[in-house]
Structure formats: C-alpha cells, structure tokens
Amino acid sequence: AQSVTQLGSHVSVSEGALVLLRCNYSSSVPPYLFWYVQYPNQGLQLLLKYTSAATLVKGINGFEAEFKKSETSFHLTKPSAHMSDAAEYFCAVPSSGGYNKLIFGAGTRLAVHP
Amino acid sequence: KAGVTQTPRYLIKTRGQQVTLSCSPISGHRSVSWYQQTPGQGLQFLFEYFSETQRNKGNFPGRFSGRQFSNSRSEMNVSTLELGDSALYLCASSRTSGSSTDTQYFGPGTRLTVL
Numbered sequence: 001a002q003s004v005t006q007l008g009s010h011v012s013v014s015e016g017a018l019v020l021l022r023c024n025y026s027s028s029v030p031p032y033l034f035w036y037v038q039y040p041n042q043g044l045q046l047l048l049k050y051t052s053a054a055t056l057v058k059g060i061n062g063f064e065a066e067f068k069k070s071e072t073s074f075h076l077t078k079p080s081a082h083m084s085d086a087a088e089y090f091c092a093v094p095s096s097g098g099y100n101k102l103i104f105g106a107g108t109r110l111a112v113h114p
Numbered sequence: 115k116a117g118v119t120q121t122p123r124y125l126i127k128t129r130g131q132q133v134t135l136s137c138s139p140i141s142g143h144r145s146v147s148w149y150q151q152t153p154g155q156g157l158q159f160l161f162e163y164f165s166e167t168q169r170n171k172g173n174f175p176g177r178f179s180g181r182q183f184s185n186s187r188s189e190m191n192v193s194t195l196e197l198g199d200s201a202l203y204l205c206a207s208s209r210t211s212g213s214s215t216d217t218q219y220f221g222p223g224t225r226l227t228v229l
Binding site for chain 1: 118120141145147149156157158159170172175204206208210216218219220221222223
C-alpha cells in the first residue's frame with residue numbers, strides 16, 4: 001500500500017533562510033504527489049501537485065518540489081522563508097485503492113523566526 | 115468561484131449524542147471526500163461520494179456514515195458519539211469522475227468537541 005513519510009515533525013528556520021521539508025514515498029512510483037499547507041484554524045490549501053509531466057514542480061507562494069525516483073523523495077523547498085510561511089505542511093499520495101482517497105504524511109510544522 | 119464551505123464551523127456535543135456535518139463543494143465538482151484530523155492519528159480518509167454513491171470508504175466504524183445529494187452537497191453523520199470522535203472534520207471536493215486522482219480542494223473544516 002502506498003504511504004508517505006515526512007521526516008521531522010518540527011522544522012525551525014530564520015526568516016530569509018532556505019526551507020526544506022522532506023517527504024519520501026513508499027512502494028511503486030505514484031502517479032501523483034501533493035503538498036498541502038494548513039494555517040492555524042483553517043483547512044488544507046494545495047501548494048503543488050506532481051503529475052509525472054515534470055520532475056520539478058513549482059507551486060504557490062514561491063514553493064517548489066522535485067520528484068526524485070532514485071531517492072523515492074518529493075521534498076518541498078523555498079529559497080527564502082517568510083514569517084507568513086509558518087504553518088503545518090502535509091505531503092500526500094493517492095491510495096492504490098483508487099478514486100479520491102489521499103494518504104497523508106504526519107505533517108511538518110514549520111516555525112519561522114525573525 | 116466560491117470555495118468549499120462547511121457548516122457548522124464548531125460543534126460541542128456530549129457522549130452518546132449524534133451529529134450531522136454539512137459540506138457544499140465547489141460549483142461543478144461532483145466528488146466529495148471526508149477526512150478526520152486528530153493530533154494522534156493525523157489525517158485519515160473517511161469516505162468519498164460521487165453522484166450520490168459512496169465509492170470508497172476508510173477504516174472507520176459504522177457509526178460514521180454519509181450521503182450525497184443530487185446537487186453534490188454532502189453530509190456526514192456520526193452516531194453515538196465517543197470522546198475519541200473529537201476532531202477536525204475536513205471535506206474536500208474535486209471535479210473528476212474517473213479512476214484517476216484529481217486535485218482535491220478542502221474546506222475550512224468543522225471542529226467537533228465531544229464532552
């Protein structure tokens with residue numbers, strides 16, 4: 001069964017520093033991978049989606065992610081962190097059971113310090 | 115275009131009661147999925163509806179049920195509430211009808227507290 005693992009439940013960076021949030025998928029190469037962000041007391045907002053059309057995916061708010069088959073990874077990066085990036089980030093993969101069932105990682109809470 | 119809306123945003127119930135949560139998808143979206151989010155278990159899939167039919171179901175007891183109406187609006191019901199049902203319940207809508215996975219857009223959630 002498909003699953004994703006997010007290394008690091010908490011990540012802290014300084015404003016202006018590089019943001020790197022890690023996600024590794026298991027099993028076979030998934031057709032899709034997603035990154036979502038959740039701000040306090042809100043739902044999930046789509047950051048970006050991998051569809052196999054390109055290994056480097058650009059998303060909203062300056063985030064991007066690179067699909068690396070050799071490393072079974074789909075890490076999320078942003079060159080320069082902003083205070084407004086403080087939130088929880090989730091990596092997700094479709095279940096092998098089909099349709100719209102997403103399997104989420106445990107999430108990484110990003111703190112940005114001035 | 116309006117996003118996914120969920121009502122109510124907050125609910126407080128006592129053990130043994132039942133609750134109904136509502137979700138209105140983005141206009142034109144026919145698939146609605148429900149997820150439960152808790153600090154201990156994270157985000158877990160409950161079920162998905164398309165054209166008033168449940169297509170997929172997660173590993174939750176039968177106390178959790180749902181339905182979808184002809185206008186694609188969906189409701190989920192939890193009967194005989196337990197303390198462990200306290201969670202944020204998220205609804206997501208997507209356009210697709212096929213076997214592929216379309217992007218899911220999430221609502222703000224309903225925060226359920228069971229006392």
